[in-house]
Amino acid sequence: MQYFMFVATDTQPDRSGDEGIPIEQWVAENDERGTRIAGDRLRSIEDATLVRVRDGETIVTDGPFTESKEWIAGYDILDCRDLDEAIEIASRHPMARGGRIELRPFWTGDGE
Amino acid sequence: MTRARPDRAGSTDAAAGRPGAPRSEVREAVDRAYREEWTRVVATLIRATRDWDLAEDAAADAFERAAVRWASEGVPDNPGAWLTTVARNRALDVLRRRGVESDKVREWMVMDEMQGPVAPTDPGEIAAMGDEIDDRLRLVFTCAHPALPLEARVALTLRTVGGLETPEIARAFLVPEATMAQRLVRAKRKIRNAGIPYRVPEGDELRRRLDGVLAVLMLVHNEGYLASSGDRLLRLDLQEEAIRLAGLVVELMPDEPEAAGLLALLLLQHARSAARVDDAGDLVPLDEQDRSRWDAAEVARGLDVLDRPGRTDAPAGSYRLQAEIQGVHARAARPEDTDWAAIVHRYDDLLALTPSPVIRLNRAVAVGLAGHPQAALDELDALAASGALGSYHLLPAAQADLLRRVGRADAAAERYRRAIELAPTEPERRFLARRLAEVERPAGAGPEAPPEAGPEAPPEAAPEAG
Secondary structure, eight states: OEEEEEEEEOSSOOOSSOOOOOHHHHHHHHHHHTOEEEEEEOOOGGGOOEEEEETTEEEEESOOOOOOSOOEEEEEEEEOSSHHHHHHHHHHSHHHHHEEEEEEEOSSSSOO | OOOOOOOSSSHHHHHHTSTTOOHHHHHHHHHHHHHHHHHHHHHHHHHHHOOHHHHHHHHHHHHHHHHHHHHHHOOOSOHHHHHHHHHHHHHHHHHHHTTOOOHHHHHHHHHHHHOOSSOOOSHHHHHHHHHHHHHHHHHHHHHTOTTSOHHHHHHHIIIIITOOOHHHHHHHTTOOHHHHHHHHHHHHHHHHHTTOOSSOOOTHHHHHHHHHHHHHHHHHHHHHHSOSSBSOOOOHHHHHHHHHHHHHHHHHOTTOHHHHHHHHHHHHHHTTHHHHBOTTSOBOOGGGSOGGGSOHHHHHHHHHHHHSOOOOSSOOOHHHHHHHHHHHHHHOSSGGGOOHHHHHHHHHHHHHHOOOHHHHHHHHHHHHHTTOHHHHHHHHHHHHHHTTTTTOTHHHHHHHHHHHHTTOHHHHHHHHHHHHHHOOBHHHHHHHHHHHHHHHSOTTSSOOOOOOOOSOOOOOOOGGGO
């Protein structure tokens, strides 16, 4: 099963002082385990561009983006046995503590 | 102790209507097999096909066939094996018609030739049967997976583990049948699409996920214990269902003290069902209940589960402590024999586990009944001042009861009126109105009310259930 893992900020991060593992270790672990296919941080919304086509015309703007205090800060593509493995991997990501993580299965895969 | 389940598809009626069919015996055998074997049949088929709808349909089909075939051929020695084989063959037919040529189908076809619908005799096959226990446990954990919405976990557990029909579940939860059907469809779709595994979790994860399983069963029970609104106070089906499912979990995980604690709690609560509501449908508080109407066999079973030596390497969990509180009540022959100090002690332990305002409330009531009404009133005042219980009707109800005991009738009446405003069900409002009328009566106009425990609060829901 492949999962697209959105790494997002959260207005209520963990404040327990438990820092978990550094991101470099997380990446190294999963690259070695073969569970991380790709991933990167994303630049902020200030550097984002919006593209729409309406009535045959391409409209390019710098917004508006959904007003949100939580934004996507990065992504990873996971290849896991099942959701439980993906959850275990996501829970070790430092942003599971500092923010939040959304696991979305790819449309094509074991499901329908 | 539980009533016989009604037959599911009406098919046993059809079979029983045939000339010469031994109606009652066959019907009883099918009903019993449904209770005892449904979970195993479905769980096995889900593992083999990974298709929940197919597994359910094939299992239902097998039970329908059983009703007909057992009437003409007699009940097989091993109904479970018969049903599993018939259901498997049915699933195979469907898969072949769909053109599925998976390894699994081929594997089954080989198995088909090797074994008929008879009890296994060779060691390998018996071992394989033993492995099916894991299938039922896999099913229980998958249905309660935290990635599913809580209400879907409850519905799926009742449907797939419990074998209830969708309309039954819809009625029990007072939602339209289409809503319940949609909930089940979405849950099964998510299991497939999100890759929710059909597996029993391991290590630390097991304890956490078991809590989730038990929380689902507690929710099923609570839904049956007290309707959140409306006139029907007791819905016995769901409570019995919760007991049956908790019994299954204990059977599958005998070393888990919290599973046993939940089962004991559910049994001891349910044992009082007949005494809890009078003929007019009104609530009877614990200390006014006719204890001879408690189900003695169920009480005994609950106490037996409670007394069973379990693992003692961990302090008692929340379900265990709640069950012990019910055990104290169950062991008291008369209300005045209740060891309230022991109950306060359990509430202390519960509070240490979960600092919940509902537990504080229940502890204060126990403190009052242990002979310290003023201390209890002070604690309830503090609780009210904290605002933590908001509009929870049992807080003013408990205050009213204690005020009545210390002879402050006017203050008690004011609190009863507040409780009536907040009470969510009609039977509870009627009960509180009766109490109000008693304290409003001029002194000496009636016999002194016996000491009472106040209306029974539903047991503290598990953390996830809130």
